[in-house]
Amino acid sequence: MPRHVSSSPQLDLLGGNHPQPTHRLFLALLPGEAVARRIEAAAAAVAASQPLRARMVRPARYHLTLHFLGDSPMRREDVARAAMAAASQVRAEPFELVLDTASAFHGREPPCVLRCTESPAGLQALWKDLRLALVRAGVGGHLSPQFTPHVTYAYAHGALPPTVPIEPIAWWVDGFALLHSIVGGGAYQMLDAWRLQP
Numbered sequence: 635m636p637r638h639v640s641s642s643p644q645l646d647l648l649g650g651n652h653p654q655p656t657h658r659l660f661l662a663l664l665p666g667e668a669v670a671r672r673i674e675a676a677a678a679a680v681a682a683s684q685p686l687r688a689r690m691v692r693p694a695r696y697h698l699t700l701h702f703l704g705d706s707p708m709r710r711e712d713v714a715r716a717a718m719a720a721a722s723q724v725r726a727e728p729f730e731l732v733l734d735t736a737s738a739f740h741g742r743e744p745p746c747v748l749r750c751t752e753s754p755a756g757l758q759a760l761w762k763d764l765r766l767a768l769v770r771a772g773v774g775g776h777l778s779p780q781f782t783p784h785v786t787y788a789y790a791h792g793a794l795p796p797t798v799p800i801e802p803i804a805w806w807v808d809g810f811a812l813l814h815s816i817v818g819g820g821a822y823q824m825l826d827a828w829r830l831q832p
Contacts, residue, residue, distance in 0.1 A: 656817040659703040659713055659825075661721065661764060663731075663810050665785070670696050672803045673733070676748060677787035679800070680736045686795050688746055688788035694821050698731075698785050700761055700810060701768060704776040709814055713773050717812055718826050720767035728808040728830045729756025733785065737797040744794050747784035748803070757783060760810070760830075 665673060670693045677690065703713055733748040761781045768774050811827040 654707045655819070656705050656707065657709045658705050658815045658817055659710065659717065659812065660815075661700040661703070661717065661810060661812055662697040663700065663805075663807055664697055664824075665805055669803060669805045670694075673748060673785060673787060676733070676736065676800045676803060677746075680746075680795065680798065681788065683798070684795055685793075686746070686788070687791040688795075689743075689791070690788045691786055696785055696787070697813070697822070698783055700764055700781075702776055702778065703768075703773060705817065714812065714814070714825055716771040716773045717768060720771040720773070721764065721810070721812060721826070721828055723767050724760070724763045724828070726760045726763060726830045727756060727832055728806065729754045729760075731757055731783070731805045731807055733803040733805065734800060735797060736795070736800050738790060738794040739784075740794070743789040743791070745784075745786045746788040746790055746795055747786050748800065749782070749784045753781075753783050757807070764810075 673696050674693045680686070681688065681690070703717055704710070731754055732750055732752075734751050735749045736746070737749055738744050738746045758781070765774070765777055768777060807830065809827055809829045812825045813822040814825055815822045
Protein backbone atom coordinates (compact mmCIF):
# COMPACT_ATOMS: atom_id res chain seq x y z
CA MET A 635 0.00 0.00 0.00
CA PRO A 636 1.53 3.36 -0.97
CA ARG A 637 2.38 5.77 1.82
CA HIS A 638 0.53 9.05 2.05
CA VAL A 639 2.91 11.97 1.51
CA SER A 640 1.84 15.17 3.21
CA SER A 641 2.22 18.48 1.43
CA SER A 642 2.31 20.35 4.77
CA PRO A 643 5.57 22.08 5.80
CA GLN A 644 7.82 19.98 8.01
CA LEU A 645 7.64 20.91 11.69
CA ASP A 646 10.41 20.67 14.24
CA LEU A 647 9.96 18.99 17.63
CA LEU A 648 8.51 22.20 19.06
CA GLY A 649 6.02 22.60 16.23
CA GLY A 650 7.83 25.38 14.33
CA ASN A 651 8.28 25.53 10.56
CA HIS A 652 11.76 25.16 9.07
CA PRO A 653 11.45 26.19 5.42
CA GLN A 654 14.01 24.71 3.06
CA PRO A 655 16.65 27.26 2.03
CA THR A 656 16.82 28.18 -1.66
CA HIS A 657 20.30 28.11 -3.18
CA ARG A 658 21.01 30.35 -6.18
CA LEU A 659 23.87 30.34 -8.69
CA PHE A 660 24.62 33.19 -11.10
CA LEU A 661 27.39 34.87 -13.06
CA ALA A 662 27.81 38.57 -12.40
CA LEU A 663 29.92 41.69 -12.52
CA LEU A 664 30.97 42.96 -9.08
CA PRO A 665 31.74 46.65 -8.52
CA GLY A 666 34.89 47.62 -6.69
CA GLU A 667 34.69 49.53 -3.42
CA ALA A 668 34.83 53.00 -5.02
CA VAL A 669 32.07 52.20 -7.55
CA ALA A 670 29.95 50.57 -4.82
CA ARG A 671 30.20 53.75 -2.75
CA ARG A 672 29.03 55.82 -5.73
CA ILE A 673 26.12 53.43 -6.34
CA GLU A 674 25.15 53.74 -2.67
CA ALA A 675 25.31 57.55 -2.87
CA ALA A 676 23.23 57.62 -6.05
CA ALA A 677 20.64 55.30 -4.48
CA ALA A 678 20.39 57.51 -1.41
CA ALA A 679 20.00 60.63 -3.57
CA VAL A 680 17.24 59.02 -5.67
CA ALA A 681 15.42 57.82 -2.54
CA ALA A 682 15.65 61.29 -0.98
CA SER A 683 14.39 63.07 -4.11
CA GLN A 684 11.07 61.22 -4.33
CA PRO A 685 8.56 59.54 -2.02
CA LEU A 686 10.22 56.13 -2.34
CA ARG A 687 9.12 53.44 0.10
CA ALA A 688 11.64 50.65 -0.37
CA ARG A 689 13.90 48.05 1.20
CA MET A 690 17.43 49.18 0.37
CA VAL A 691 20.06 46.68 -0.79
CA ARG A 692 23.30 46.57 1.20
CA PRO A 693 26.37 47.67 -0.83
CA ALA A 694 27.99 44.26 -0.28
CA ARG A 695 25.20 42.77 -2.42
CA TYR A 696 25.50 45.17 -5.39
CA HIS A 697 26.10 43.29 -8.63
CA LEU A 698 25.14 43.22 -12.29
CA THR A 699 23.82 39.78 -13.24
CA LEU A 700 25.12 38.36 -16.50
CA HIS A 701 23.41 34.95 -16.33
CA PHE A 702 21.07 33.34 -13.79
CA LEU A 703 21.77 29.61 -13.48
CA GLY A 704 18.81 28.52 -11.38
CA ASP A 705 17.49 27.99 -7.85
CA SER A 706 17.50 24.67 -6.00
CA PRO A 707 17.03 23.31 -2.45
CA MET A 708 20.77 22.60 -2.29
CA ARG A 709 23.82 23.98 -4.03
CA ARG A 710 24.18 22.29 -7.42
CA GLU A 711 27.86 21.41 -7.55
CA ASP A 712 27.40 19.88 -11.01
CA VAL A 713 26.00 23.16 -12.35
CA ALA A 714 28.76 25.14 -10.64
CA ARG A 715 31.50 22.94 -12.16
CA ALA A 716 29.96 23.15 -15.63
CA ALA A 717 29.62 26.95 -15.34
CA MET A 718 33.25 27.27 -14.25
CA ALA A 719 34.41 25.20 -17.20
CA ALA A 720 32.29 27.28 -19.58
CA ALA A 721 33.44 30.62 -18.16
CA SER A 722 37.10 29.63 -18.38
CA GLN A 723 36.71 29.28 -22.16
CA VAL A 724 35.49 32.87 -22.68
CA ARG A 725 37.99 35.49 -23.83
CA ALA A 726 36.92 39.12 -23.55
CA GLU A 727 38.51 42.54 -23.23
CA PRO A 728 37.93 44.98 -20.34
CA PHE A 729 35.40 47.74 -20.98
CA GLU A 730 33.82 50.77 -19.35
CA LEU A 731 30.20 50.69 -18.23
CA VAL A 732 28.45 53.96 -17.32
CA LEU A 733 25.40 53.87 -15.03
CA ASP A 734 23.44 57.06 -15.71
CA THR A 735 19.74 56.33 -15.12
CA ALA A 736 17.59 55.22 -12.17
CA SER A 737 14.39 53.31 -12.96
CA ALA A 738 12.37 50.30 -11.81
CA PHE A 739 10.96 47.02 -13.08
CA HIS A 740 7.49 45.66 -12.41
CA GLY A 741 7.17 42.75 -9.99
CA ARG A 742 5.77 41.52 -6.70
CA GLU A 743 8.45 43.56 -4.91
CA PRO A 744 9.57 45.84 -7.78
CA PRO A 745 13.35 46.19 -8.13
CA CYS A 746 14.66 49.76 -8.18
CA VAL A 747 17.71 49.79 -10.43
CA LEU A 748 20.51 51.81 -11.93
CA ARG A 749 20.95 51.33 -15.66
CA CYS A 750 23.09 52.52 -18.56
CA THR A 751 21.57 54.49 -21.43
CA GLU A 752 24.00 52.78 -23.80
CA SER A 753 25.10 49.21 -23.14
CA PRO A 754 28.77 48.97 -24.18
CA ALA A 755 29.68 46.59 -26.98
CA GLY A 756 32.14 44.82 -24.66
CA LEU A 757 29.36 43.98 -22.20
CA GLN A 758 27.07 42.67 -24.92
CA ALA A 759 29.88 40.53 -26.37
CA LEU A 760 30.72 39.10 -22.93
CA TRP A 761 27.04 38.24 -22.30
CA LYS A 762 26.66 36.53 -25.70
CA ASP A 763 29.93 34.56 -25.47
CA LEU A 764 29.15 33.41 -21.93
CA ARG A 765 25.64 32.39 -22.94
CA LEU A 766 26.92 30.30 -25.83
CA ALA A 767 29.54 28.61 -23.62
CA LEU A 768 26.94 27.81 -20.94
CA VAL A 769 24.53 26.33 -23.47
CA ARG A 770 27.33 24.15 -24.88
CA ALA A 771 28.18 23.06 -21.32
CA GLY A 772 24.60 21.89 -20.78
CA VAL A 773 23.59 24.48 -18.18
CA GLY A 774 21.51 26.78 -20.37
CA GLY A 775 18.10 25.79 -19.05
CA HIS A 776 17.52 28.98 -17.05
CA LEU A 777 19.26 31.46 -19.35
CA SER A 778 17.28 34.48 -20.46
CA PRO A 779 17.10 35.21 -24.21
CA GLN A 780 17.36 38.94 -23.47
CA PHE A 781 19.75 41.10 -21.47
CA THR A 782 18.91 44.35 -19.68
CA PRO A 783 22.01 45.40 -17.72
CA HIS A 784 21.15 46.81 -14.29
CA VAL A 785 22.24 47.03 -10.66
CA THR A 786 19.44 46.65 -8.10
CA TYR A 787 19.73 49.11 -5.21
CA ALA A 788 16.30 48.64 -3.55
CA TYR A 789 12.96 46.80 -3.66
CA ALA A 790 9.94 49.09 -3.70
CA HIS A 791 6.88 48.85 -1.49
CA GLY A 792 4.06 50.52 -3.39
CA ALA A 793 4.28 52.79 -6.41
CA LEU A 794 7.15 52.44 -8.86
CA PRO A 795 9.62 55.34 -8.80
CA PRO A 796 9.86 57.33 -12.05
CA THR A 797 12.83 57.04 -14.40
CA VAL A 798 15.32 59.83 -13.67
CA PRO A 799 18.89 60.64 -14.71
CA ILE A 800 21.68 60.32 -12.15
CA GLU A 801 25.22 61.63 -11.98
CA PRO A 802 27.03 59.17 -14.29
CA ILE A 803 28.97 56.41 -12.54
CA ALA A 804 31.91 55.16 -14.62
CA TRP A 805 32.67 51.49 -13.88
CA TRP A 806 35.78 49.92 -15.41
CA VAL A 807 34.97 46.22 -15.79
CA ASP A 808 37.95 43.87 -15.87
CA GLY A 809 36.43 40.63 -14.60
CA PHE A 810 33.35 38.63 -13.66
CA ALA A 811 32.50 35.97 -11.07
CA LEU A 812 30.38 32.91 -10.33
CA LEU A 813 28.36 33.57 -7.17
CA HIS A 814 26.34 31.42 -4.82
CA SER A 815 23.71 32.83 -2.48
CA ILE A 816 20.97 31.73 -0.13
CA VAL A 817 17.83 33.59 -1.20
CA GLY A 818 17.02 36.07 1.56
CA GLY A 819 20.35 35.32 3.23
CA GLY A 820 23.57 37.23 3.81
CA ALA A 821 26.62 37.91 1.69
CA TYR A 822 27.31 36.19 -1.60
CA GLN A 823 29.91 33.43 -1.80
CA MET A 824 32.30 33.78 -4.72
CA LEU A 825 32.98 30.33 -6.19
CA ASP A 826 35.36 31.47 -8.92
CA ALA A 827 36.34 34.59 -10.84
CA TRP A 828 37.87 35.41 -14.22
CA ARG A 829 39.86 38.39 -15.43
CA LEU A 830 39.22 40.13 -18.73
CA GLN A 831 42.45 40.56 -20.68
CA PRO A 832 43.28 43.29 -23.20
